[in-house]
Amino acid sequence: MxxxxxxxxxxxxxxxxxxxxxxxxxxxxxxxxxxxxxxxxxxxxxxxxxxxxxxxxxxxxxxxxxxxxxxxxxxxxxxxxxxxxxxxxxxxxxxxxxxxxxxxxxxxxxxxxxxxxxxxxxxxxxxxxxxxxxxxxxxxxxxxxxxxxxxxxxxxxxxxxxxxxxxxxxxxxxLMDKEIKFIGGAVDEPQRPFVAILGGAKVSDKIGVIENLLDKADKVLIGGGMTYTFYAAKGIEIGTSLVEEDKIELAKTLLEKGGDKLILPIDTKTTHEFSNDGVIEVHEGVIPSDQMGLDIGPKTIELFTKELQGAKTVVWNGPMGVFEMTNFANGTIGVCEAIANLTEATTIIGGGDSAAAAMELGFADQFTHISTGGGASLEYLEGKELPGVSSISNK
CATH class of the missing domain: 3.40.50.1260 (Phosphoglycerate kinase, N-terminal domain)
Structure with a gap:
């Protein structure tokens, strides 16, 4: 209504x-x-x-x-x-x-x-x-x-x-009306092609969003720490990278459901410890046993930029790496730039860390809409009914 x-x-x-x-x-x-x-x-x-x-x-x-x-x-x-x-x-x-x-x-x-x-x-x-x-x-x-x-x-x-x-x-x-129109509209009646970009640390935080957007979007690009749970589901060695062992089977199911629509990073920026000061390497596929992935690599930035070309609706939720560390911010910056250059698309950031990243990196004015709600944005992207919205009087 x-x-x-x-x-x-x-x-x-x-x-x-x-x-x-x-x-x-x-x-x-x-x-x-x-x-x-x-x-x-x-x-x-x-x-x-x-x-x-x-x-x-x-x-x-x-x-x-x-x-x-x-x-x-x-x-x-x-x-x-x-x-x-x-x-x-x-x-x-x-x-x-x-x-x-x-x-x-x-x-x-x-x-x-x-x-x-x-x-x-x-x-x-x-x-x-x-x-x-x-x-x-x-x-x-x-x-x-x-x-x-x-x-x-x-x-x-x-x-x-x-x-x-x-x-x-x-x-x-x-403000509420903008959120309803942009996020609700993007999910329910998007102009196509519709591309969703999902990052952040954990698959568990985004299960409902991934499942809903695999049904709604034309492509779903995955970045951030959750990449490595998907890598593990594909049998790719991930070194000491963040992984949710109890979500590997779920990731396999999502990979099967998504098919060619679900796109994972093809290279990873790694280091030996969770620090901005260590030796940085870039690896395609397998990550060495003593290293952890903290950002998507340059080839993935190119791939994601290419996948975004021609998109009419883009929703982004979650950074591509540990953007708070300057050496691992390039993936998030690259995605920001790629979306910002889509002058004929409706581009939406779904709140949380990705919104903070876009503002911090100076891209806020180049998006159609930046959501003010973290948890609310996620649940809206999942297709859930939000009580604060449903309780508003209907026209």
Missing amino acids: VKKVVTDLDLKDKKVLVRADFNVPMKDGEITNDNRIQAALPTIQYVIEQGGKVILFSHLGKVKTEDDKADKTLRPIAERLSELLGKEVTFVPETRGKELEDTIASLKNGEVLLVENTRFEDIDGKKESKNDAELGKYWASLGDVFVNDAFGTAHRAHASNVGIASNLESAAGF
């Missing part, structure tokens, strides 16, 4: 509850990367322009004890958001109660309020994370309509997304 978008709602004079994803990295009380806050701005600004009152909800990390509260407060988020919006953001250091209710009641059109970390409700019985019905109903009572713009939590049924949506008319924010 097609979901309502924030533009479908009448927002003037309304108290608009917005679930944003402000789960940003912090160090010593300082935000180290504000990309997720920046990504929420279009929806917040739209509500302001339409004369609504913005009441923001978000979690930040996991909160298990009272001691966790000190470094998990959203106060720094409110301060940064205020700078980005160029207007005051009222912060309420509570998740319920009279102070919160009175402050919301006093809001004027176009004003913005941020509620304290929703996970503070998890200290006593995981009420947020377990979608406590009473909590969802209470939060919903604070507003007139609900906008869910937090794709990063869409794969979880929490009180602050599904719980509120169960009690109010709801719509997707602009």
Whole structure:
């Protein structure tokens, strides 16, 4: 079903509850990367322009004890958001109660309020994370309509997304709508040829994604640490490379199912230890017994670049090697460049480490869409129904 978008709602004079994803990295009380806050701005600004009152909800990390509260407060988020919006953001250091209710009641059109970390409700019985019905109903009572713009939590049924949506008319924010259109559209109605590139360390993390994309894509290119479990399934010696012994039989099944559609690396960049400083070699096929593969090799970069030529839809999830080490970043850089050069294709990064890699390597502007959700993106690529999406009102 097609979901309502924030533009479908009448927002003037309304108290608009917005679930944003402000789960940003912090160090010593300082935000180290504000990309997720920046990504929420279009929806917040739209509500302001339409004369609504913005009441923001978000979690930040996991909160298990009272001691966790000190470094998990959203106060720094409110301060940064205020700078980005160029207007005051009222912060309420509570998740319920009279102070919160009175402050919301006093809001004027176009004003913005941020509620304290929703996970503070998890200290006593995981009420947020377990979608406590009473909590969802209470939060919903604070507003007139609900906008869910937090794709990063869409794969979880929490009180602050599904719980509120169960009690109010709801719509997707602009960010959520983009995720639904790009990732959902790529998997369900791709322009062809459709090429998927999957990396990362473990086959076990990507089983559902590989299986689903083997059904949907025209080609599936495999890189990263999971390569070596597939190599082992083919009887290729992998030295001391990462391998999931208990997934070798599964890898054999996937190789059979994929046939010519499933494409593995043809050479590997290796070293003797998990370090950026060791002697580097490149091997085709067999990896020596005292070496480990940490990146795809130059011939594989050429092969993958060739396989991408002419693609109309590309989805990439997972780096090709240990890109954090400069000597083993070439595979990820090569794939980034190859995708970035596809000017007539819809190119999508499915969150997580590959999104971080593209941003870090300076390729962010050259992709059609970079997902903000790691786990949510993976589950969407698997073809799973996401509770945070399905709970949004249908048009």
